[in-house]
Amino acid sequence: MRVLLRLAVLSLKSRMVTTGLTLFSIALSVLLLVGVDRIRQGAQEGFSSTLSQTDLIVGARGGSLPLLLYSIFHIGTASNNISYSSYEHFRDHPAVLWTIPFSLGDSHRGFRVVATDDNFYEHYRYHKDHGVTFTGGARPEGIFDAAIGSEVAERLHYHVGSKIILSHGLENISLFKHANKPFTVVGILAHTATPVDSAIYITLYGDEAMHIDWKDGTPPAPGEEIPASKIRKEDLHIEDVSAFLIRTRSRVDTLLLQREINTYREEPLTAIIPALTLQELWSMLGYADVALSLVSGAVLVVGLLAMLIALYTALNERRKEVAVLRAVGLHVRQIFILFVMESTLISAAGAALGLATAYGLLWLLRSPVEVHYGIPLEMVGISSRVFVYITVVVVAGSLLGCIPATRAYRNGLIDGLNAQ
């Protein structure tokens, strides 16, 4: 058996180019299959662990998914804001333990600006019970103070004391810049592997101050600007927020409160339970997952067929080799095993290579994907589904190998020692 294995390996090595190409095509299909699956599960776990201990997310009346995406994952924008009085109403509701308000809409060089208050630093939780901490500086207190996520600090080389100018809107190159009201970085947040890393946090007052001299969504005309130095907290009056998170006192309160918010008469609001909305997201993505898996499956079939063709076409050239092996005393069954071994080795090596590449890429692309698309990917272990994929690839490889092996077996019987 060891002799056969050695022969199989050396024989494959001698046909380096075809072996390599076949191996590559199988690895590619495994990479696709596993990649799709890992990204799906990685994204699920990443999304799920981005927010914890929050019972409800409240925003203006609208779809639950957009609300979840813009408030937590910084994907998309709020269609409408909530009046501050409505926020105050629920903040002071007896069933509510704490709230975190978010005001969104500005950006800085592609990174989102989130206006919030101290509750964010106090109560925001991710990965079950991790809170937001600082690697440098402290939380923003003044009107023009800002705290930046670790990714922002790293990418833009900012440190405590850096002056930053925020842009109106979310475009990378914004037409309107709040150039006359620069902010100062006072704190840098620790890495969280969530969208928090690529956001800039200011106070609700800061957000209000930036727009104090704006009228109906347009910047002030020259000469009408109010300089930053003249703005005081007491003059600022917070008018609205984009969304807020709620922690209720009990599970029962959550459902009652959700109902109460959704039927609130003063203002049309939507309250969602984050875990349920995530579930909605997965069932939507399920179709894409199935489609991608089907495509990867087709690629796998092509890869295995390529292997079959490569092994089969080599058969004629190898008749003499088989005759020599027969002369040395290998029986036809061993010849059969030799050929099946080759196909098994190729598919196993291809599967291993594909698997390794999938995890390698996942590891490499994790942080860029999170930064650019806001999709958090967790490194996840080998799931039973991946295990099934790998087994199918190797078993299918060996089964397909039986076709050229049978042919070689028959050739061996017919040719005997006579394949000159």
Place this chain on the structure above:
Amino acid sequence: MGMFPTISTATPSSLTRSNNLPAIHLQNVLFAYERKTPLLWIEELLIDDGTRVFLHGPSGSGKTTLLGLIAGVLRADKGSVKVFGKDLSRLSATAQDRHRGAEIGYIFQSFNLIPYLSVRDNIALPCQVHARRMKRITASTLDAEVARIAERLDLNGCLHRPVTKLSRGQQQRVAIARAVIGAPRLMIADEPTSSLDRNRQEGFLRLLIEVCNEARATLIFVSHDDAMMSCFERHISMAEINRVHS
């Protein structure tokens, strides 16, 4: 008819191994690829252990078929084919293959070598496949045995070269080395010189016979070139032993 003896020409040889069994004994052997057209019919063929046999005959006379029967890749339809006392027709296919691997060294006309193995690995292969041949090596390790045989056949310079880099003559000498390692009792050479040029043929033949004598092996040498006949103790003409005439 015939200037050559056809049946039971036992040439006594000083190099015969100790047992008295004939190397090959065929009785009433009938073989046909297709039922109604038998290809080979041999009433009796006896080859003594240690004999050097020259087997000749035109192509189509059944030489290759006879070799196939002796080597145990073909199975006689009738009669018995005994090689060192073992009746091959009673052995299973696997047992035949094992018997061949352990007792027979086979040299082809050309393309004797596995292209993806080094010269060393090609020579060592029979011992790796068959424990019985491994047991019979005289050196202490397989590597030493390969080196010893390579030295004998003037191949020690190219042990680690890929076989594709060898000349024809060298390739055929590697084939001898592979056939002779682990001292099989029977060596079959199927027109091994036909791919060599004239002046190489003689050297090759002399070397082959010497090596066989040293290993005390029976040699069946197939050729259509009668010029080499004189080097052999016994000559068998296919036309005379095969009752089927084409």
